[in-house]
Amino acid sequence: MKQTISIIGCTGSIGQQAIELLQNYTKQYSVNALIAAENYKLLASNAIKTNAQIVVIANKEKYPKLKEILNGHKVKILSGEDGVKEACSTKIDRAIMAISGFSGINAIVNTIGNCKIMAIANKEPMVCAGKIIMKMAQDNGTQIIPLDSEHHAISRLLKGSDINEIKSFTITASGGPFLGYTKQQLQNVTPKMSELHPIWKMGEKISIDSATLMNKALELIEAHNLFNIEPKKLNVLIHPQALIHALLTYQDSSVSAIINTPDMKIPISSIFTWPKIPVYNNMLDIEKLNSIRIYKPNQDHIRVLKIAGEAMQHGGNYPTIINAANEIAVDAFMHGKILFNKIIDVIEETINLVPFNSVYNINDVIIANHSGRRAAKNIIESVKIL
Ligand code: NDP
Numbered sequence: 001m002k003q004t005i006s007i008i009g010c011t012g013s014i015g016q017q018a019i020e021l022l023q024n025y026t027k028q029y030s031v032n033a034l035i036a037a038e039n040y041k042l043l044a045s046n047a048i049k050t051n052a053q054i055v056v057i058a059n060k061e062k063y064p065k066l067k068e069i070l071n072g073h074k075v076k077i078l079s080g081e082d083g084v085k086e087a088c089s090t091k092i093d094r095a096i097m098a099i100s101g102f103s104g105i106n107a108i109v110n111t112i113g114n115c116k117i118m119a120i121a122n123k124e125p126m127v128c129a130g131k132i133i134m135k136m137a138q139d140n141g142t143q144i145i146p147l148d149s150e151h152h153a154i155s156r157l158l159k160g161s162d163i164n165e166i167k168s169f170t171i172t173a174s175g176g177p178f179l180g181y182t183k184q185q186l187q188n189v190t191p192k193m194s195e196l197h198p199i200w201k202m203g204e205k206i207s208i209d210s211a212t213l214m215n216k217a218l219e220l221i222e223a224h225n226l227f228n229i230e231p232k233k234l235n236v237l238i239h240p241q242a243l244i245h246a247l248l249t250y251q252d253s254s255v256s257a258i259i260n261t262p263d264m265k266i267p268i269s270s271i272f273t274w275p276k277i278p279v280y281n282n283m284l285d286i287e288k289l290n291s292i293r294i295y296k297p298n299q300d301h302i303r304v305l306k307i308a309g310e311a312m313q314h315g316g317n318y319p320t321i322i323n324a325a326n327e328i329a330v331d332a333f334m335h336g337k338i339l340f341n342k343i344i345d346v347i348e349e350t351i352n353l354v355p356f357n358s359v360y361n362i363n364d365v366i367i368a369n370h371s372g373r374r375a376a377k378n379i380i381e382s383v384k385i386l
C-alpha cells in the first residue's frame, strides 16, 4: 500500500527539488495535495507529472487558468486560503512545508494532526511560533523533521544523544554573496546581485536574507525553538564553502559534525525514508576539506546576530516582530524603496517601536505579525529611510 504525501509550496526552489526527488519514489508514494501561490503553469505541470489528487492555487485570480490547463485530468482544483485549508485538512502520511515567509503558518498549523511526518523548510513560522508549533505537533502525534540544512544536520546528530551531554551547538553561515564588501560597496548592491548566492540556488527572499545574514539570525531562533537549546549554547561560524553544516561539541571536548556537498536534495530526500537515511548520490570529495575556511563573525555580522540573541532572550512577540520587519524591509529593497544596507536599520527601528508582549497561541503570533509589519511599513514610508 502506497503512503500519501503533500508538497505545500511545490513550485519554489525547495518544492521543485522535492518534485524531482519524488520521481524516485513513485512506487512508495502517491501525491495527495500540491499547493502554490501564483505559478499556475508549473503547478499544473507538477500535478500532471505526479498524478496529484488535489491542487490549490492560493491566488484566486489564477484559478480559471489553472482549471483550463487541467481540463480532462482527474484532479480536484481548489483556490484561495480556504482551498489551502481544505487541502491541508486531508489525512496523509507525510508532508513537505515549503512556502516562503510567515504566510506559511496556517498551512503548517492546519496540517499538524493530519499527517504523521512533516518536513519543514518554511523557517519563518518556526522562528515566530516554533515552540507553539512543536507543542501542537507533539500533542497531535505529528513528527517534525527540519529541512533547513543546519537544523537537519543537528537533528541527525542528535539521534540517540542526550541533549545534556552537549556543551554547545554551532551552525555555519556561508556569508552570502557580499562577504568582504565594504560599507561603500554595500550601498550600491541591487536585488539581482543579492540573489546570486555563490553556493546555494534558492528563492528570492532567502537569498537576500543570506546576503544580510538575517538568514542566520532567523536560524539561531529556529534552532532554539526546534530543539529547546539555551541561547548561550548556540554559536555561528562563517564558513564560505558551506560544506560543514552543524557541529556539536560534547562535554568530553569531542566534536561531531555533518559535512556534505551543499545540496538541499540531501535533507529534502530524507522525507521519503525517515527515520532511515535515503540513498542519494552527490558525494563530497573529502580532499576538498583540505582548503576549507572557517572564521568568527566580524562586527557587522555580530550586529545582526545580536538581534537573534535578544529575540531568544525576550521570547514573546519579539521574534515575530523581527521576522515581520525583515519581510517588509526585504520586500521594500526588492521593489527599490530602500537600499540594501538599510534592511537591518528597519529591523532595529521596528524593535524599538513595538511594545513587548507575551504570546500564548497562534492567534497572538498572527497579531504580533500584523503589528510588526505595520510598524516597519510606517518606518519605511514616514522616515524615508532610503
Ligand atoms: P521560493 O520563493 O522559491 O518558493 C516558495 C513557494 O511557496 C512557491 O511554491 C510559492 O508559490 C509558494 N507560496 C508562497 N506563498 C504562498 C502562499 N501564501 N500560499 C501558498 N503557496 C505559497 O522559496 P524557497 O523554496 O527558496 O524557500 C521556501 C522556504 O524554505 C523558505 O522559508 C526558506 O527560508 C526555506 N529554506 C529554503 C532553502 C532553499 O535552498 N531554497 C534552504 C533552507 C530553507 P509560487 O511559485 O506560485 O509563488
Ligand code: MG
Binding pocket: 148, 149, 150, 219
Ligand atoms: Mg539554512
